[in-house]
Structure formats: C-alpha cells, structure tokens
Amino acid sequence: MAKLRLGVDVGGTFTDVVAIDASTRTLAARVKVPTTHDAPGGVAEGIIEGIERLLRECGIAPSDVAFIAHSTTQATNALLEGDVARVGVLGLVPRAGLVARRQIRFAPLALAPGRTFAPVFAFARADDEEDLARALDTLARHGMQAIAISEPFGVDRPKRERDAVDAAQRRGLYATSGHDVTAMYGLRARTRTAAINAAILPAMVRTAEMTRDAVARAAISAPLMIMRSDGGVMDVHEIATRPILTMLSGPAAGVAGALLYENVTDGIFLEVGGTSVDCSAIRGGRPQMRSARIGGHRTMLHTIDSRTLGIAGGSMPRIDASRIVDVGPRSAHIAGCRYAAFCDPGELRGAVLERFAPRPGDPDGYLRLRLRSGGVATVTPTCASNLLGYVPGGAFAHGNAAAAEVAFALVAAELGGDARAHAERMLDLAAQKVRATIDALIADYELPRDQTVLIGGGGGAASLVPYVARKFGFEYRIAKDADVISPIGVALALVRDVVERTIVDPQPEDVVRIRREAFDNAIAAENTMTRPWWNGDEIRSGKKCRPVRVCH
Numbered sequence: 001m002a003k004l005r006l007g008v009d010v011g012g013t014f015t016d017v018v019a020i021d022a023s024t025r026t027l028a029a030r031v032k033v034p035t036t037h038d039a040p041g042g043v044a045e046g047i048i049e050g051i052e053r054l055l056r057e058c059g060i061a062p063s064d065v066a067f068i069a070h071s072t073t074q075a076t077n078a079l080l081e082g083d084v085a086r087v088g089v090l091g092l093v094p095r096a097g098l099v100a101r102r103q104i105r106f107a108p109l110a111l112a113p114g115r116t117f118a119p120v121f122a123f124a125r126a127d128d129e130e131d132l133a134r135a136l137d138t139l140a141r142h143g144m145q146a147i148a149i150s151e152p153f154g155v156d157r158p159k160r161e162r163d164a165v166d167a168a169q170r171r172g173l174y175a176t177s178g179h180d181v182t183a184m185y186g187l188r189a190r191t192r193t194a195a196i197n198a199a200i201l202p203a204m205v206r207t208a209e210m211t212r213d214a215v216a217r218a219a220i221s222a223p224l225m226i227m228r229s230d231g232g233v234m235d236v237h238e239i240a241t242r243p244i245l246t247m248l249s250g251p252a253a254g255v256a257g258a259l260l261y262e263n264v265t266d267g268i269f270l271e272v273g274g275t276s277v278d279c280s281a282i283r284g285g286r287p288q289m290r291s292a293r294i295g296g297h298r299t300m301l302h303t304i305d306s307r308t309l310g311i312a313g314g315s316m317p318r319i320d321a322s323r324i325v326d327v328g329p330r331s332a333h334i335a336g337c338r339y340a341a342f343c344d345p346g347e348l349r350g351a352v353l354e355r356f357a358p359r360p361g362d363p364d365g366y367l368r369l370r371l372r373s374g375g376v377a378t379v380t381p382t383c384a385s386n387l388l389g390y391v392p393g394g395a396f397a398h399g400n401a402a403a404a405e406v407a408f409a410l411v412a413a414e415l416g417g418d419a420r421a422h423a424e425r426m427l428d429l430a431a432q433k434v435r436a437t438i439d440a441l442i443a444d445y446e447l448p449r450d451q452t453v454l455i456g457g458g459g460g461a462a463s464l465v466p467y468v469a470r471k472f473g474f475e476y477r478i479a480k481d482a483d484v485i486s487p488i489g490v491a492l493a494l495v496r497d498v499v500e501r502t503i504v505d506p507q508p509e510d511v512v513r514i515r516r517e518a519f520d521n522a523i524a525a526e527n528t529m530t531r532p533w534w535n536g537d538e539i540r541s542g543k544k545c546r547p548v549r550v551c552h
Contacts (some may be wrong), residue, residue: 003021004019004022005492006051007070007253007493008068009253012035012274013034013035013273013333015035015036016031017030018054018484019058020491020492029058029060033046041207043207044211045210047214062220065222069491069493070211070225071226072246074203074207075244075246079111079117084199084200086146087198088144088147089119089120090135090148092126092149103152103187103191104191117199120144122139132164136168145173146174147168148178148197149165149178149194150190161179176241178191182300189299189300193300200244204239204243224236227246227249227252227253227256227493248304248306251308255269255280255304257487258282258485259282261480262480262485265284266452266453268441268453270458270465271456272312272460274333275314275331275333276311277308277434278307281305311328311329311433311434312464313464314331314333314381316335317367317379324422324429325365326429330358335376338375339377339399340369340383340404340408348377348403349406351369351371354369356368366378381460381464384404384424384426386463388467392466397463434468454468455478456476458486461479
C-alpha cells in the first residue's frame with residue numbers, strides 16, 4: 001500500500017482524521033468523531049479515538065503511516081476562556097537593575113470576561129545562584145505552577161536563562177524562558193510572550209504526552225508532529241518549551257489546505273464551521289502574517305493573519321417580538337439543539353417556539369423549537385440557505401429544504417411576516433458580519449476587489465459563502481473536500497522553523513548563516529522533508545538595526 005500522511009484537526013464540534021496518499025496528494029480515507037471537550041483526558045481522547053478508528057475501519061496498517069500531525073485549538077481556547085496555569089515571572093537582573101525590573105513587569109492581560117492573567121513577579125541577581133534558589137523557592141511556596149525566566153539581553157547570552165529553567169524543573173515546576181520563544185530584542189514584549197507561553201505549558205504538555213503515547217501504542221513509528229500557527233509543523237517534543245507556537249494552529253491548518261490541496265494563489269479563504277468562521281487573505285500563493293496580540297498587548301509570536309468571527313453554519317438567531325435581531329455567537333451544538341434542516345419535516349410539525357438563554361449570562365432571546373418528541377431544534381444559517389436554495393447538492397451542509405420550510409413557518413407564525421423573508425434576514429445579518437472582515441482584509445493587503453475570489457472551506461462553507469458572494473458581488477468556489485480541508489492541510493504541511501536575530505548592519509554572510517541555521521533546524525526535526533509548503537526570507541528594516549527573520 002502507498003505511504004500515507006495522517007492529519008488530525010480538532011474542531012469545536014468534530015475531530016476529523018484523514019489519510020492522504022503521500023505520492024499523489026489525494027484523499028485516501030477519513031473519519032469524523034465528536035470532539036471530547038468534557039472528557040477526563042480532554043480533546044486528546046477524541047484524537048486517540050479518531051486515529052484508532054481510521055486505522056481499524058479503513059484497513060490501514062501502522063507501517064503504512066509515513067507522517068502524522070494534528071492541529072489544536074487548546075492553546076487559543078485556554079487563553080480565550082482564562083483557563084491558564086498560575087505563573088511566576090522570574091527576572092534575572094544586575095545588582096543595580098531598576099530599569100530592567102521596570103521593563104520585565106507588565107500589566108495584567110484581559111482574557112475571558114472577568115478573567116485576567118496576572119503573574120507573580122520575582123527577581124534574583126543574575127550572577128547569584130543562591131539568590132536564584134531563594135526566588136524559585138518563594139514562587140513554589142506561593143503555588144506557582146509554571147515559571148517564565150527573563151533576563152535583559154538573554155537572547156545574546158542565554159546560558160543563565162537555561163540554568164534557571166533547569167533549576168525550576170528540578171523543583172517539579174514547568175518552566176520556559178524568553179530566549180525559548182524569540183531571539184528578538186524587546187525585553188517587555190519578550191517577557192510577556194514567555195509568560196503566556198508558561199501559562200499554557202502544563203495543560204499542553206499533558207495533552208501532547210497522551211497523544212504521543214497513543215500513537216506509540218498504535219505501533220505508528222512516524223514521529224508525532226503538531227501544527228504551528230505559521231502553517232508549518234513541529235515535533236511534539238517542542239511543546240515542552242514552546243506551546244505558544246500552536247496558537248491559531250486550527251485556522252493555519254485550513255489555510256495550509258487551501259494552499260496545498262486547493263492550489264489557491266490569490267483570494268480570501270473563509271473556513272466556516274458550526275460556531276465560527278476564520279477569514280484569511282492569500283496573496284501570491286502566500287498566507288499573510290502578523291504579530292499576535294493577546295489582551296490587546298503585542299507578543300513576539302508571528303501567526304497567519306486569521307480573523308475569527310462568532311458566526312457560522314450553526315449560529316442561532318436572537319429574536320424580539322417581530323423579527324430576528326441578531327445571529328450568533330452561540331451555536332446550536334453549544335445549546336444542545338439539532339439543526340432544523342437535518343430533521344424530518346414531521347418531527348417539526350406542531351413544535352413550540354421558545355425564547356431562552358443557552359448559557360448563564362447569555363441574553364434570553366435565543367430561539368429554539370420544542371419538539372413534540374421532547375427534543376429541541378433551531379433554525380441556523382444552514383437551514384436558511386437550504387430553504388432558499390443556496391446550498392448545492394452534495395455539499396456537507398446540504399439538508400432537507402422541506403424541513404427548513406416547516407421550521408421557518410413556525411418562526412413566521414410567532415413573529416408575523418413570511419417564512420422566506422425571515423430566512424433571508426437571517427442570512428443578511430450573518431453576511432454583514434462576514435463582509436466587514438472581508439472589506440478589512442482587502443484594505444489591509446491592498447487586494448484588487450474586482451479580482452478577489454472567496455474560497456469556502458469547512459463543513460459549513462456552503463451555508464454562508466455562496467450567499468455572501470452573491471450578495472456582495474464576489475466570485476466564489478467551495479473547496480474540494482471542504483469539510484476536511486483543515487486535516488488535509490495538517491497532513492500536507494511540512495516542518496517549518498524560524499530563526500530570529502537582531503543584527504546591527506547585517507551583511508550578506510549574516511543572512512546566509514541564519515538561513516543555514518533555519519534549514520538545519522528543520523532538517524533535524526524531520527529528515528524526510530521534501531518541499532515546504534511555504535518558505536521565505538524576510539528582512540524587516542528598523543532605525544538602528546535590521547531584525548533578520550529567516551523561515552524554512
């Protein structure tokens with residue numbers, strides 16, 4: 001059998017696992033399992049189940065697997081929900097280090113509503129091992145679970161940061177340092193990035209270890225890789241030092257699939273799931289990159305510029321006395337509701353319309369239909385698009401238009417007016433939210449509007465993209481195998497590494513040396529590497545020096 005590349009994508013609703021023929025880049029097998037958010041082992045349990053099912057049900061031998069990687073939303077979700085470890089930031093400073101102390105400290109970062117990230121700061125003299133030990137012991141006594149080490153100019157002389165990380169780990173603490181995440185100058189931003197890295201380190205390591213062990217039990221000899229936020233992959237062992245590199249790896253996977261599998265060169269990629277849509281610009285066959293911001297503060301993490309909206313194929317409507325007033329951000333699966341378009345019309349007849357709040361603190365104007373059987377359903381953009389004929393046959397979002405018509409008739413009976421008019425308004429409200437982001441991407445990257453094509457990916461692509469394109473005058477297409485475009489992107493991605501240096505007046509030989517370092521790092525991570533899906537050399541100019549960033 002041909003060698004296969006396995007890709008796993010952990011979504012909000014489903015975890016998808018695909019096998020790609022390594023020689024032809026064609027889809028060989030696929031399975032879909034529910035994402036295990038609430039399981040004792042977290043999302044790792046769904047990843048394990050998906051891999052085991054793929055091997056068992058599709059008759060794939062472990063020896064046929066040449067590559068295996070997965071994307072993850074765990075880092076992003078942890079920060080969005082405020083589910084982070086208690087972090088101590090240990091600054092290594094000179095004896096007269098007042099300026100360094102000020103630069104290492106930073107204000108608390110806003111995460112989820114009502115949740116902030118506020119690490120505890122401690123300082124030790126950089127040249128005093130006993131002072132270092134006392135500071136670490138104090139942080140441990142105060143219940144810190146992870147330590148971020150930062151020293152001025154630590155990117156030039158990282159030995160003391162490394163020694164402090166080792167000392168923290170000997171005490172049973174998770175630890176990382178500023179030079180682990182970036183080699184660029186900027187003490188406060190580097191410290192902030194290291195602290196965020198430490199905040200997600202314990203949970204990410206546990207998930208990575210569970211998944212790695214499951215791959216080993218399945219007798220797959222290929223090393224487990226994890227999708228990075230810049231679209232490449234890295235060895236699972238790097239999670240122990242740089243989990244922050246996996247932030248936004250889910251959206252990055254979709255963009256990688258669009259580039260490699262769909263061969264997109266120019267356009268805007270819209271990956272539509274059940275809860276959210278990720279919007280990314282592709283120009284000249286390259287994804288557009290930016291520095292990530294968390295809680296409004298800059299980090300030194302470079303990610304694909306993917307803009308996430310709380311609107312998608314499964315978004316629920318909110319209503320007042322006479323009309324639909326908003327769509328999303330809550331989705332049907334969060335509220336335990338079925339999509340009306342995926343019901344039988346007979347199940348919906350006689351249903352009672354209710355207003356409710358899906359989660360504590362939500363407004364109570366969300367709409368659901370209480371079925372005579374006792375279950376609940378709702379109308380979604382997917383239902384509206386099926387009713388109005390926008391979903392092409394064979395699309396993953398294709399449902400029962402007759403059932404959608406029954407559901408919207410119930411809405412019209414409660415609110416007045418016409419069923420199809422309510423469906424049209426629901427899509428209009430959703431489309432306006434997507435259009436604002438499309439317009440921003442076109443402006444930010446100076447894309448020619450009359451030549452911009454919308455490419456739809458994700459299981460909900462056909463529920464939104466055709467309507468948005470037709471309403472606002474864009475050409476569009478739905479990607480092949482759109483509902484699994486993200487795991488396909490994971491399977492096709494290759495190792496990527498980034499080497500960053502700040503060099504005063506860089507010479508050609510400096511660029512060559514750094515390029516060689518990046519190339520050697522990538523080769524060391526995967527010695528079977530063939531062609532990276534994107535590589536480039538980027539030199540950004542500054543006033544006094546030129547930060548050199550080389551990617552392979």
